[in-house]
Amino acid sequence: xxxxxxxxxxxxxxxxxxxxxxxxxxxxxxxxxxxxxxxxxxxxxxxxxxxxxxxxxxxxxxxxxxxxxxxxxxxxxxxxxxxxxxxxxxxxxxxxxxxxxxxxxxxxxxxxxxxxxxxxxxxxxxxxxxxxxxxxxxxxxxxxxxxxxxxxxxxxxxxxx
Ligand code: MG
Numbered sequence: 001x002x003x004x005x006x007x008x009x010x011x012x013x014x015x016x017x018x019x020x021x022x023x024x025x026x027x028x029x030x031x032x033x034x035x036x037x038x039x040x041x042x043x044x045x046x047x048x049x050x051x052x053x054x055x056x057x058x059x060x061x062x063x064x065x066x067x068x069x070x071x072x073x074x075x076x077x078x079x080x081x082x083x084x085x086x087x088x089x090x091x092x093x094x095x096x097x098x099x100x101x102x103x104x105x106x107x108x109x110x111x112x113x114x115x116x117x118x119x120x121x122x123x124x125x126x127x128x129x130x131x132x133x134x135x136x137x138x139x140x141x142x143x144x145x146x147x148x149x150x151x152x153x154x155x156x157x158x159x160x161x
Contacts, residue, residue, distance in 0.1 A: 002093065005052025007044035007151040013144055021099060021106070021147075022113035022130070023075050023120060028104050032147055035064040039074035041099055041130075044149040045117065046074070046081045048095065052155045053085040075120050082121055090155040092123055099132040100141045100148035106132035 016031025022041040032038035046058045061084075062069045062077050082092070095117075099106050106113075110130050118125040135142025 001157045003052045003054075003090070003155050005048040005050070005153045005155070007046065007048030007051060007153070008148070009040045009043040009047065010140075010146050010148045011038045011040045012146055019104065019147070020074075021101075021109070021149075022097075023116040024109055024113050026104055026109055030103075030144060036062070036069055036072040036077065037074050040147050041097060041113070041149040041151075042074035042078050042117075042120075044097065044151040045095060045153070046078045048151040048153040049078075049085050049092070049155070050081050052153050053088050053090045055081075055084055055088060078120055085155065086158070089158050091158040092121060092127065093154040093156050094127040094129070095151055095153040096129045097131070097149060097151040099130065100135060100150075101132060102134045102137065102142050102144050106130070 011032035011034050013030040014033045019026045019028040019031055020037055020039045032040055043058055050056050061081060114125050114128045114130055117128045140146040141148060
């Protein structure tokens with residue numbers, strides 16, 4: 001049996017020096033604002049994985065009302081969600097993501113981001129794909145008020161050991 005999951009996330013942008021995307025720190029003149037470390041891509045992946053296994057969502061697993069989640073490393077959240085999904089008998093097949101950002105250009109960072117996500121999840125880098133779209137200079141993405149990300153993930157029932 002296979003199942004799919006979908007994740008989406010948005011963060012506001014403010015003045016800053018570094019943008020964290022997919023666990024990679026990209027020098028930029030804006031930063032994403034959020035309760036955790038505001039890694040929009042890892043949040044979308046986390047929600048997609050939990051959704052595929054019908055195991056809740058990132059907000060339920062890591063409520064922003066809990067002080068322990070303030071400034072939290074999104075890689076830790078993704079690892080914990082992935083562990084929960086695996087414990088329920090599911091194995092990640094592949095995931096595909098879109099980042100919505102007017103700037104910076106994501107392509108020069110794509111390979112590093114893929115490798116970092118593969119490392120966090122303990123899967124082959126070939127299972128991770130990523131692309132980016134601008135907002136065509138209109139709307140909250142295009143006017144650089146926000147950054148967004150979407151992810152679809154496929155999981156399959158892990159073989160009995
Ligand atoms: Mg988020």
